[in-house]
Amino acid sequence: MPVISFANAKGGAGKTTAALLLATEVAERGKSVTIFDADPQKWISTWADLPGRPGNIQVISQIIPASITEQIMDAAAQTDYVIIDLEGTENLIVANALSVSDLVVIPIQGSSMDARGGAKILTLIKKLEKIVRHDIKHCVVLTRTNAAVTTRALKAVQEFLAVNGIDVLLTPIVERAAYRDLFEFGGGLRAQNPKTVTNLGKAKENAVMFSAEVLERAQVTPRRRWYDVFKRAS
Ligand SMILES: Nc1ncnc2c1ncn2[C@@H]1O[C@H](COP(=O)(O)OP(=O)(O)OP(=O)(O)O)[C@@H](O)[C@H]1O
Ligand SMILES: [Mg+2]
Structure with a gap:
């Protein structure tokens, strides 16, 4: 039922990778997932056509800007989790998706450009909170970090995030070849071959810890429960 969006106005921050890691981890836990692929590059839709997609993950590629909120709410009423991979910009789809999200995850790489893209989403969330008249829970995940070194830029x-009091996940998503391989070979991390993928065990561990932190924050608000009661009754 929770709706979790991945957003950063800067392209290439790691939204699609983080969204797919979360979706495959949730599916691994036996839950059903609907992914909205709002990334014009359609990486997750392409991934879904590869062999190995878990049967409890469905991907929606056709997104109608004017009715995306209804599409999301319908999926939220039918599946355990809704995960939305957004475009690296600010547009109507991004604003509408954020306004109905239970949690917005903002992936940020260790660069000031990514941080500025993330800050744009934080500003947009503040504006939307005034319109929807409730808080929109959000957090940052640091992405593509180096397991051994912390750069000056990071x-x-x-x-910057600490000064602005922004909730940052304790688990960053480390730069791992295994995460790129998912888009090449399909399936989740468990479907990858440990003999050919370097550090697969560490990649899995990282994905599990990242997902656990996100899921802990993505609890459904009473507002959504009322919506579901209304939907079921209508
Ligand atoms: N943790 C990671 N380890 C290895 N490669 C990564 C990781 N995160 C992202 N990448 C790579 O970085 C590139 C950009 O990542 P991704 O497509 O996830 O970003 P995005 O924010 O969705 O981009 P866009 O704004 O274009 O949709 C891709 O080539 C992806 O494979
Ligand atoms: Mg993307």
């Missing part, structure tokens, strides 16, 4: 981003 430290600067961490300081």
Whole structure:
């Protein structure tokens, strides 16, 4: 039932990768997932056509800007989790998706450009909160970090987030070949071959910890429960 969006106005921040990691982890836990592929590059739709897609993940590629909120709410009433992979910009689809999200995850790489793209989403969330008249829960996940080194740029981003009191996941998503391989070979991390994929065990561990932190934050608000009661009754 929770709706989780991945947004950053800067392209290439790691939204699609993080969205797919979460979706495959949730599916691994036996839950049903609907992914809205609102990324014009359609990487997740392409992934869904590869062999190995878990049967409890469905991907919606056809998104109608004017009715995306209804599409999302319908999916939320029917599946355990809705995950939305958004375009790296600010547009009507992004605003509408954020306004009905239980949690917005903002992936940020260790660069000031990514941090500025993330800040644009934070500003948009503030505006939307006034319109929808409730808080929109959000957090940042640092992406493509180096397992061994913290760069100066990453430290600067961490300081910026701390100064602004932004909730940052304790688990960053590390740069791993295994995460790129998903889009090449299909399926989830468990379907990958440990003999050919380097550090697959560490990649799995990282994805599990990242997903656990996101799911903990993505609890459904009473507002949504009322919506579902209304939907079932109508
Ligand atoms: N943790 C990671 N490890 C390895 N490669 C990664 C990781 N995260 C992202 N990448 C790579 O970085 C590139 C951009 O990532 P991704 O497509 O997930 O970003 P995005 O924010 O969805 O981009 P866009 O704004 O264009 O939709 C891709 O080539 C992806 O494979
Ligand atoms: Mg993307």
